[in-house]
Amino acid sequence: MLDVFEVADKLVDHIKANYPDDVALAAYYGSYAQGTATKRSDLDFFFIPATARGYEASLQFILDDISFDFWPISWERAERMAAFQEPKTSIIGDCKLLYARSDEDRDRLLKLKERIVRLQSPEHKQEFVEKAEAELSQVYVRLYKLIRAGDFGSSAYCRTEAHGILTGVLQGLALLNQSYFTRGFGQNKDQIDRFHLKPALLDSYMHAIMHGDDAADILQACERLTEDALELVLAQKERLNGTPSFGDRMKGFYEEEKGTLDKIRSACERNDYDTAYFHAVHAQDLIAQFLFFAETGQWPCDLKLSADHHALYRQAGLPELVPLLDPHDLTRLQAGAERLSVVLESYLRDRGVEINRFSDMASFEAFLKEDSSSRNEKK
Numbered sequence: 611m612l613d614v615f616e617v618a619d620k621l622v623d624h625i626k627a628n629y630p631d632d633v634a635l636a637a638y639y640g641s642y643a644q645g646t647a648t649k650r651s652d653l654d655f656f657f658i659p660a661t662a663r664g665y666e667a668s669l670q671f672i673l674d675d676i677s678f679d680f681w682p683i684s685w686e687r688a689e690r691m692a693a694f695q696e697p698k699t700s701i702i703g704d705c706k707l708l709y710a711r712s713d714e715d716r717d718r719l720l721k722l723k724e725r726i727v728r729l730q731s732p733e734h735k736q737e738f739v740e741k742a743e744a745e746l747s748q749v750y751v752r753l754y755k756l757i758r759a760g761d762f763g764s765s766a767y768c769r770t771e772a773h774g775i776l777t778g779v780l781q782g783l784a785l786l787n788q789s790y791f792t793r794g795f796g797q798n799k800d801q802i803d804r805f806h807l808k809p810a811l812l813d814s815y816m817h818a819i820m821h822g823d824d825a826a827d828i829l830q831a832c833e834r835l836t837e838d839a840l841e842l843v844l845a846q847k848e849r850l851n852g853t854p855s856f857g858d859r860m861k862g863f864y865e866e867e868k869g870t871l872d873k874i875r876s877a878c879e880r881n882d883y884d885t886a887y888f889h890a891v892h893a894q895d896l897i898a899q900f901l902f903f904a905e906t907g908q909w910p911c912d913l914k915l916s917a918d919h920h921a922l923y924r925q926a927g928l929p930e931l932v933p934l935l936d937p938h939d940l941t942r943l944q945a946g947a948e949r950l951s952v953v954l955e956s957y958l959r960d961r962g963v964e965i966n967r968f969s970d971m972a973s974f975e976a977f978l979k980e981d982s983s984s985r986n987e988k989k
Contacts, residue, residue, distance in 0.1 A: 612673065612674040612676055614653035614676070615653070617653065617673060617678065618636075618638065618653055618655060618708050621636070621655075621669070621680055622636060622708055622709045624667075625657070625667060625709060626709075628667075629663070629664055629666075629667050630711070631660065631661065631711070632659060632660055632661045632663045632664035632666075632667070633657050633658070633659060633660060633664045633667055633709075633711060634657075634658040634659065634660040634664075634685070634710070634711050634712075634715040634718075635657065635658050635707060635708075635709060635710040635711060635715050635716065635719060636655060636656070636657040636658075636680075636707075636708040636709040637655065637656060637657075637705040637706060637707050637708055637719070638653050638654060638655040638656075638705060638706055638708060639654050639655070639656070639700065639701050639704055639705040639706070640653075640654030641654070644704065644792060644793070653678065654679075655678075655680055655708065656680070656681050656682065656683050656701065656705075657680065657681075657682055657683070657709075658682070658683055658684065658685055658688060658715075658719075659682050659684065660711060660715075664682070665682050667680070667682070668680060668681055668682050683701070685718070688702055688719075688722060689722065691722075692722040692723070692725045692726050693725070693729070694726075694729060694738070694741055694785065694790065695741075697781050697790075697791075699726060699790035700790055700791060700792045700793075702719075702722050702723065702726065703723060703726040703727075703790065703792075704792055705719075707719065726790075729788075730788045730789070734788070735788065735846075735850065736850050736908070738785050738786065738788045739786065739843060739846045739847055739850060741785045742782040742783070742785040742786040742843050742846075743782075743843050743847070743911060743913070745778055745779075745781050745782035745785060746778070746779070746782050746836070746839060746840055746843060746913060747912065747913060748778055749774075749775050749778035749779055749782065749836055749839075750836065750913060752771050752774045752775045752778065753771075753775055753832060753833065753836055755771055756768065756771040756772065756775070756829055756832060757829065757833075759771070765825070768825045768828055768829070769828070771832075772819050772828050772829075772831075772832050773819075775819075775832045775835070775836060776815075776816065776819050776820070776832070776835070777795055779835055779836060779839045780795070780802065782839055782843070783802070783805055783807065783808050783839060783842075784805070786805075786807050786842060786843060786846065787805045787806055787807050787808075789801075789805070807842050807846070808842070809835065809838035809839060809842065810838075811834070811838065812835070812838075814831075815831045815832075815834060815835040815838075816835075818830075818831035819831045819832060819835070840913055840914075843911070844911060844914060847908055847911065850907075850908065851906040851907065851908060852906060852907030852908075853907075854904060854905045854906075854961075855904065855907065856904045856958065856961035856962055856963050857961075857962040857963055857964070859900070859903055859904040859907075860900060860904050860958055860961075860963045861963065861964065862966075863900055863958075863963075864954060864955055864958055864963070864965050865965060865966055865967075867893065867896065867897065867954070868951055868955075870889055870892070870893045870896075871893060871947045871948075871950060871951045872951075873885070873889050874886055874889045874890050874893065874931070874943065874944070874947040875944050875947050875948060877889065877940075878940035878941070878943055878944035878947070879944065881940060883937045883940060886935075886940055886943060887935060890931040890932065890934075890935060890943060890947070891931075891932055891935075893931060893947075893950075894920075894923070894930060894931045894932055895919075895920075897923065897928065897954065898910075898917075898919040898920050898922065898923035899919050901919065901922050901923055901926060902918065902919035902922050904961075905922060926957060927953070927957075928950060928953055928954060928957065929946050929949045929950045929953060930946070931943060931946050931947060931950065934946045955967075
């Protein structure tokens with residue numbers, strides 16, 4: 611039986627002889643790192659180049675009928691993996707070192723491992739909920755494609771998209787549980803079973819998607835799995851809602867958004883419906899999003915069918931612009947934009963938002979002087 615670590619030693623010797631300044635480190639991960647290797651297991655290993663020339667050390671080969679891939683990961687990508695920004699966190703988190711060019715390179719890898727552990731602490735929960743939500747956004751793209759394909763999609767297409775939906779949801783669940791998969795799909799069922807947050811019918815959905823042969827049944831399982839996963843994400847987001855804080859979260863917002871409202875007024879004055887349309891819809895939605903953020907400390911979820919942030923906008927008593935859109939008469943929209951500008955400023959001031967409005971140049975210069983003095987005192 612081939613000794614894969616002998617293969618690793620040969621590659622390390624090759625690096626030392628030919629790339630001593632170009633490869634920062636080499637490490638292995640996967641089944642050998644976790645003690646689950648079989649006689650057909652290859653050694654999953656990678657290296658981090660230190661220079662552009664270092665990438666030339668990449669090598670793919672078959673030895674004794676076993677495949678090997680000695681592949682490069684940049685420091686930047688390794689950092690993304692450690693930040694749970696890529697679904698390959700295990701490569702960094704669970705790898706074992708084969709070679710390090712220097713103590714500095716070794717320490718840099720150890721710091722990435724420490725970061726992975728640190729990010730899994732409770733104070734980072736909201737970051738992971740947001741990452742899970744982002745993962746589900748990609749799942750919904752695949753779900754849309756699967757729905758649109760209908761009877762025209764081949765069996766292979768249906769299974770491929772369903773596979774993407776299933777793996778995307780599972781990756782989202784891992785993030786929702788502030789975890790990462792240490793083994794590949796098909797071998798990580800025990801880890802999935804240990805997830806605290808998961809759909810109650812997850813096993814049933816997985817079986818229907820993986821074993822089903824009817825496209826309609828597979829689609830239904832994909833839809834229900836995605837819906838249930840989204841409900842879990844939304845429930846966690848709601849649990850993490852904070853207390854209202856307008857002063858810091860809305861600072862500078864009105865000063866910038868007033869420019870958009872002025873553009874709507876100008877477009878209406880010259881009877882430019884197209885410009886007025888785009889700015890009006892965008893302005894109302896953006897204001898609603900920021901109000902939601904100021905109230906809860908979170909941004910509204912784009913995947914949710916009901917728009918809670920627009921309900922909050924109406925509860926605030928702010929004039930709505932979208933219902934005033936009329937290509938034949940822009941006077942109502944113009945008046946609405948003027949009124950919204952006034953009401954929004956008053957609404958924010960009442961909630962402690964400082965708005966930088968100056969009546970003349972002298973008051974603006976006085977503000978700059980005071981601001982400069984204040985900054986100098988803090989130094």
